[in-house]
Amino acid sequence: MADRPRVLFATAEAHPLEKTGGLGDVSGALPPALAELGVDVRLLIPAYSGLLKAIEGQPLGPPFRVLTGVPEARLHRGTLPGTRVPVYALECGPLYEREGGPYVRRDGRDWSDNPIRFGVLSKVAAMLGTQPNPAGWEPQVVHCNDWPIGLAPAYLAHHPRAQARTLMCVHNMEFQGNYGAELMPILDLPWSAFDVYGLEFYGRLSFLKAGLYYADHISTVSPTYAREIQTPQLGSGLQGLLADRAGCLTGILNGIDTDVWNPETDPHLAANYCAEKKSLKAKAHNKRALQERLGLAQAPQLPLLGMVSRLTYQKGVDLVLALARDPGAPLMQLAVLGSGEKSYEAAWRELARSAPGRIGVMIGYDEPLAHLIEAGSDIFLMPSRFEPCGLNQMYSMRYGTPPIVRSTGGLADSVVDASGAALGERRATGVVFEEPSIGALRVAVQRAVHLHHAPEQWLRLQLAGMRGDFSWHASAMRYQELYESLVGRKPEALAAGR
Secondary structure, rough: OOOEEEEEOOOOOOOOOEOOOOHHHHHHHHHHHHHOOOOOEEEEEEEEOOOOHHHOOOOOOEEOOOOOHHHHHEEEEEEEOOOOOEEEEEHHHHHOOOOOOOOOOOOEOOOOOOOHHHHHHHHHHHHHEEOOOOOOOOEEEEEEEEHHHOOHHHHOOOOOOOEEEEEEEEEOOOOOOOOHHOOOOOOOOHHHHHHOOOOOOOOOEEHHHHHEEEEEEEEOOOHHHHHHHOOOOOOOOOHHHHHHHHHHHEEOOOOOOOOOOOOOOOOOOOOOOOOHHHHHHHHHHHHHHHHHHHOOOOOOOOOEEEEEEOOOOOOOOHHHHHHOOOOOOOOEEEEEEEOOOOHHHHHHHHHHOOOOOEEEEEOOOHHHHHHHHHHHHOOOEEEOOOOOOOEEEEEEEEOOOOOOEEOOOHHHHHOEEEOOOHHOOOOEEEEEOOOHHHHHHHHHHHHHHHHHOOHHHHHHHHHHHHHHOOOHHHHHHHHHHHHHHHHHHHHHHHHHOO
């Protein structure tokens, strides 16, 4: 395995150590999948409260200075729980050991010193990619995840002893880490980098733009999203840079944890089942359990549509609300779990009160209920306006719950529409619609309900989805190939792509 690439996977969150969303899921699942292929992959993550105990961390060496005026930091080495993946935890108590989330306070406001907190994380990622470094292990590639690690490629590009190549992975273009230019000297960045051909973005310092501009290669979480972010609609102002770097931009669809999300063994279900016609009958037990949990009428003949989502405009929540109020919509029940914008939370609570037995809502997050919605629903809803990758559509297909999705990002890449040809060829796995409108969603729901009332066609949809391969293995192989390409690429070729 000596010829396998050495990769530092730098991230602000990783399940089960810290998670706020999809980035945490990816960071907790992709490195173990890479390690199974023989990649020497090691995680770098801040030592949030309780994290050192979780990884059974031991100090790697003495404290060291990262930025002037910032308390000294220290690296600890441990292991990602349940795996053999080494973890470097960056200890700096004043920056990371706080009550609240990794990015926000308990009241939901951003930590005011986030640029310092993630500037330190980015610089340590870059330090590990130079000679000598505090870990005594030299990665060939620093895999930078989203804006919190965006400055690492810039630090390495301006370091005379930089050794590692850099991969900038974008999970969501909307989160950019844009701050005032006065932070340049505080973050130990040269003013020469504050340029349109650098990290300057409309007069501000942009962590994400720094990563996109200086990285040797860029990846994102689905092939369709890689194309979409080169357009004004989804490029978030950086579409020109991404289009210029299109030759160094790769879209790799995320996978899911098929051990955690497995209807045959899931402990959160009322009854387990697998991708066989006889076994699938057990889904009815989960439907009854879900109806009971959310106070829905025990109506087995009514299609039950489930949604587990952040309650935001991006996720198309307004479209589902309009559908629920639409007298022309098919007869159905709705099971909704999520939290987000307060206006949407209030609207869903009011709808549940006005339609008892038909609409069941839980505001917040409940892991067992999320699993039960995937298994107990007949149909899953994901009408996102944009979706870099999405995971719930993969969960729902694995659980024999065909999804209704809008044709965007990873939804378009993972769900095959139930057209006549795809159904006949047993490739269809869900219903896909184009326009983000209530009319288009209504038609998609009507199509899905019609198929649901045709048992043989519905079974084809269910089995095709359940037999799909959504594991991390295929994605990890693509990343391994990308790392090997970066390690083998000549410096002049890398510079030409920038």
